[in-house]
Amino acid sequence: MTSGLSRTDSELAFAVLVMTVLTLLAYRIGSRYEVKSQRCEHAVLLGMISLAFLLGWSYFGRLVWAETIQSSSVLCWSNLTPIALGFAGGLVGHTRGLRRGLRPIAVAIFMALAIGFVATPIARPVFFPLDLPAQSQWKNGVCLQSHESSCAPAAAATLLRHHDIPANEFLLAEACLSSRLGTAPLGLYRGLKSIAGEHGYVAKVAGRDPSRWIATGQLPLVAVVQFPTGSGSVIENRFLGNRFAGHAVTVMGRTDGGRWLIGDPAVGKLSWSDAELRSHFTGEAIFLSKQR
Numbered sequence: 001m002t003s004g005l006s007r008t009d010s011e012l013a014f015a016v017l018v019m020t021v022l023t024l025l026a027y028r029i030g031s032r033y034e035v036k037s038q039r040c041e042h043a044v045l046l047g048m049i050s051l052a053f054l055l056g057w058s059y060f061g062r063l064v065w066a067e068t069i070q071s072s073s074v075l076c077w078s079n080l081t082p083i084a085l086g087f088a089g090g091l092v093g094h095t096r097g098l099r100r101g102l103r104p105i106a107v108a109i110f111m112a113l114a115i116g117f118v119a120t121p122i123a124r125p126v127f128f129p130l131d132l133p134a135q136s137q138w139k140n141g142v143c144l145q146s147h148e149s150s151c152a153p154a155a156a157a158t159l160l161r162h163h164d165i166p167a168n169e170f171l172l173a174e175a176c177l178s179s180r181l182g183t184a185p186l187g188l189y190r191g192l193k194s195i196a197g198e199h200g201y202v203a204k205v206a207g208r209d210p211s212r213w214i215a216t217g218q219l220p221l222v223a224v225v226q227f228p229t230g231s232g233s234v235i236e237n238r239f240l241g242n243r244f245a246g247h248a249v250t251v252m253g254r255t256d257g258g259r260w261l262i263g264d265p266a267v268g269k270l271s272w273s274d275a276e277l278r279s280h281f282t283g284e285a286i287f288l289s290k291q292r
Helices: 002-032 038-059 063-067 081-092 100-127 151-162 169-175 185-199 274-280
Strands: 137-139 142-144 201-205 221-228 244-254 260-264 268-272 281-290
Touching: 002 081, 002 100, 002 185, 038 081, 063 185, 063 201, 063 281, 081 100, 142 151, 142 260, 142 268, 151 169, 151 185, 151 221, 151 244, 151 281, 169 185, 185 201, 185 221, 185 281, 221 274, 260 274, 268 274, 274 281
Parallel strands: none
Antiparallel strands: 137 142, 201 281, 221 244, 221 281, 244 260, 260 268
16 A cells, blocks of 8 residues: 555656646746737736636635546646746736836745645645544444544545445545645545555546436445534534535435435434435535446
């Protein structure tokens, strides 16, 4: 298992290196990009800044990227925010709407943000590490989370154990690049893909319609769910934004009565009605399929 993670780490390092080079190249292009009209120049600069933060806030780490980029390092390959910031940094260095003395400061700010976004996937576990026990606690086949931000690796461990793949919360937290800030959905994908791949399984993005999960053989799966923060939920890791608390659970199957069997790393095994599942489900889920 160690060799697989080492290979995955090498792929991640390569992806970070390539994205850094692309960011610097974008800066170079931006520094040479010229527009005759100052109004158009301002529009391009504002557009790139808006694009950068749209990508960073709305699309960073989302599973939709894994549907087309099926790499364990998709968390980095899909991180286009630093490229947009790099281009904006190059452009702001010669923009006519900013005083000459302020341009170097603006460039430094943009490039610092760009490099920061490049490093984000690997920096979070370093600066906000999770302190987890080496041994996981299990309850009725469900791996229980030992930290408020470790729901994703715990849910992933439950899914792997269902497929007779040895795993624990500590190992998955490392593979998923988890931190005290939580786990990005693409980080969850990375962890499952790297470990399941060593045992003849491949991680895939599940469909958004729960009614098709059984027919398409996508159960069990790990689903990203959300709760209104005012609901009194014990889940606190808010990687989905300010209005909702993000959480990961393992959907283990469905009863004859139509209720969903849920492996909740916060409490253990429970069941949800179909309406409850649909009200909490964000549309992002991962299942494991046998390699062919």
